[in-house]
Amino acid sequence: MSSNTVPVASNARSATAKISALKAGPPRVSFKTQMLQAREEAIVQAASRLLAEKGFDLMTVDQVAADVGIAKASLYKHFPSKEDLAAAAMVRVLGRARTFLASLPREAAPLDQLKTVVRWMMRLQLAGEMPSLPSQNSTLRATLMRNKAYLDGLMEASEQIGSWIEQAQAEGALDPRLPAIAVLYTLYARACDPVLEFLRMGGQHSDEEIVELVLRTCFCGLSSR
Amino acid sequence: MSSNTVPVASNARSATAKISALKAGPPRVSFKTQMLQAREEAIVQAASRLLAEKGFDLMTVDQVAADVGIAKASLYKHFPSKEDLAAAAMVRVLGRARTFLASLPREAAPLDQLKTVVRWMMRLQLAGEMPSLPSQNSTLRATLMRNKAYLDGLMEASEQIGSWIEQAQAEGALDPRLPAIAVLYTLYARACDPVLEFLRMGGQHSDEEIVELVLRTCFCGLSSR
């Protein structure tokens, strides 16, 4: 019932329609389209939060619609299925990842870049903003594999991170015996690591301590050095 | 539709009943009870397999019943709910873990014991015999927390493994700066590590190679030493 998003006021529609009708101009997004995109963003944001909180199977479309404050049928005008909605949530987080990756200084050491990325993913999970999709649901997998925006986003992020992995291995900072793809998967897996939640439930550590703890075990391992 | 289990022949019931009626003796399990337990074992085994394959939410009670070759209503005579069935599957795997732990030679180094346990868990997952329960489902969590056999089994395994962790840390084989509980969680997490499945999908490595690869990253980390 708690709507933590601010939907666009619906009574402003006729006014904006008139304005956009008066203005003739170059190909740009109209206010109407902007409002549409804003609503879609609100939907996807709510879906992301619920996906992080309950996971795909336990999240219901009713909850998403209620959270945004619209009817379920309206939601289905934007997204043809629950799977496509989840895919949109993944595209959104991949977009945020791209923005974050682009903001990183180029001069840092590859290993530090990787650690920074993993920290960012874990913080996102602890903040309840990392949608978690089950890898077992085949219909969801099929939808994701057909989604070009998802595949492109995943590819772009993987190429950037994979490049750092190879550089770090060439420098000898990362174990060169490990296949780069295995390293990539291992880093991605930190984004949905259940250890984060378990440690938080223990109540012995702050979120930052948890992040650094798991980061250490990820890169340095459990054994002594 | 494929029943990979061999249920006890039902036409043997009357005969066994007569035999058990003739024999008076010390308090022992009757054949009837044994048959009942065998059927329950078949149900739990099927549930374990389906839980590993599809996860709790996507597994249906119909599928379990069909897999065992009994009617769904019969299954509900044995287990009062789907959650209790999943709990029984967890109890079963914990029992297998206890048997395995008890079979380990006592003289081995604690660190090697831990690695042996993690190998066993990962092989079980790759064999499709490790039931995976979502940590998000609250009704399932509540059922598990009320299940004494589950809690006892988990406690016993955790105490044995925790003991090895402390010994390994005292010896300096395991990083003493890590909280023992964090190490325990990290080891348990290997039992449901999605990296295993992803690496298998890549098709570049055998199951044994995958196990050793993930084991290395778990204990030695990604960084060079």
Place this chain on the structure above:
DNA sequence: GTCTATAATCAGATAGAC
């Protein structure tokens, strides 16, 4: 205890008015 048949509920998706 096992079965067939069914109740009860829930969730994804849609129809049709506005």
Place this chain on the structure above:
DNA sequence: GTCTATCTGATTATAGAC
């Protein structure tokens, strides 16, 4: 595009005969 109301199918769980 948004709404209310509904359909449709799947799923957990149970009733009642044998």
